[in-house]
Amino acid sequence: MNSTALAEEAKKEKKKISLSFIQPSGNITLGNYLGALSNWVKIQDSGEFDCLYAVADLHALTVRHDPSELRKLIYQALATLLGCGIDPEKSIVFLQSHVHQHAELGWILDCYTMFGELSRMTQFKDKSAKYADNINAGLFTYPSLMAADILLYQTDVVPVGQDQKQHIEIARDIATRFNGLYGNTFKIPEPYITKSSAKIASLVDPTKKMSKSDTNANAIITVLDTDDQIIKKFKRAVTDSGSEVKMGEGKDGINNLIGIYSAVTDMTTEEVERQFEGKGYGDFKLACGEVVADRIRPIRERILDYMNNKDYLERVAQRGAEQASRLAQRTMDKVFKKVGLVAKPRG
Ligand code: TRP
Numbered sequence: 001m002n003s004t005a006l007a008e009e010a011k012k013e014k015k016k017i018s019l020s021f022i023q024p025s026g027n028i029t030l031g032n033y034l035g036a037l038s039n040w041v042k043i044q045d046s047g048e049f050d051c052l053y054a055v056a057d058l059h060a061l062t063v064r065h066d067p068s069e070l071r072k073l074i075y076q077a078l079a080t081l082l083g084c085g086i087d088p089e090k091s092i093v094f095l096q097s098h099v100h101q102h103a104e105l106g107w108i109l110d111c112y113t114m115f116g117e118l119s120r121m122t123q124f125k126d127k128s129a130k131y132a133d134n135i136n137a138g139l140f141t142y143p144s145l146m147a148a149d150i151l152l153y154q155t156d157v158v159p160v161g162q163d164q165k166q167h168i169e170i171a172r173d174i175a176t177r178f179n180g181l182y183g184n185t186f187k188i189p190e191p192y193i194t195k196s197s198a199k200i201a202s203l204v205d206p207t208k209k210m211s212k213s214d215t216n217a218n219a220i221i222t223v224l225d226t227d228d229q230i231i232k233k234f235k236r237a238v239t240d241s242g243s244e245v246k247m248g249e250g251k252d253g254i255n256n257l258i259g260i261y262s263a264v265t266d267m268t269t270e271e272v273e274r275q276f277e278g279k280g281y282g283d284f285k286l287a288c289g290e291v292v293a294d295r296i297r298p299i300r301e302r303i304l305d306y307m308n309n310k311d312y313l314e315r316v317a318q319r320g321a322e323q324a325s326r327l328a329q330r331t332m333d334k335v336f337k338k339v340g341l342v343a344k345p346r347g
Contacts, residue, residue, distance in 0.1 A: 027222035031200035031210035083303030094320030101328035105148035147171035234289030
């Protein structure tokens with residue numbers, strides 16, 4: 001490597017690392033998009049971070065799937081990342097299972113994670129209630145695999161929704177414990193919780209979060225909804241008995257719609273109120289449908305395009321896995337040394 005390349009490398013080293021994974025669990029909602037993915041794209045495009053984005057396909061095995069269905073969901077999740085604007089020329093994009101270091105470090109971290117702390121995880125408690133006939137060990141150790149995902153890359157920030165905060169905390173605890181035993185090995189990651197993520201509620205019951213597992217299709221907008229579907233769902237959105245487009249205590253329905261309009265247009269909620277002064281709920285719902293449809297349309301079209309182009313998705317995944325694996329191995333080498341394993345022969 002010549003000196004300019006070295007200097008370039010050094011400059012690159014200085015950027016902070018941002019990493020996040022998406023579950024391959026089907027269509028993401030407008031809430032997921034505005035709360036998570038659109039922020040991932042902003043972080044990527046800010047140029048301030050080296051970004052890694054992946055599909056958590058190993059984590060998906062903790063619940064039973066039909067194998068061909070799961071494979072489809074994994075391709076779809078990758079297509080969704082790209083369709084929402086994650087650019088494999090700017091970020092490292094890969095499938096978790098393609099980078100063997102995740103499973104390896106996951107096992108090692110299992111040995112530094114306590115039964116008691118895993119038992120206290122709310123997601124474990126919720127999921128074992130929901131899948132009572134399949135409380136497998138993977139469901140239990142999910143957090144140490146997730147810690148491995150993060151710690152492998154010396155990650156600085158993890159942009160996630162509020163629901164993942166406890167997982168970041170346990171990753172920090174595991175890293176701190178390991179560093180305490182062996183000396184500095186892992187960077188301690190920070191959660192990067194975005195404010196908007198809590199805001200997007202169901203269109204049918206605005207006291208509930210918009211959740212992709214909602215059985216009522218009218219409650220959620222997904223990134224694959226057509227323009228027509230989007231407009232119709234907003235027309236039917238539940239609002240209270242008021243008539244003014246104004247935020248207010250207990251007006252969950254209109255508050256949610258104003259929140260969505262402001263998130264999609266990047267306007268403040270006051271600006272939205274001003275724009276719709278003198279207009280009724282009907283006009284406002286139509287306008288919401290239109291701005292959301294305009295925002296979703298190109299994303300939907302790109303996702304569908306990518307889903308029809310498996311070869312391309314596979315090329316992206318392969319290149320991403322090579323890039324990620326190279327970075328991950330640096331941490332693995334350190335970990336092997338620290339815990340007392342014998343360095344692997346280089347093939
Ligand atoms: N647990 C996350 C979720 O359910 C997915 C995930 C797996 C993740 N590994 C990660 C998120 C690492 C951030 C970083 O959405």
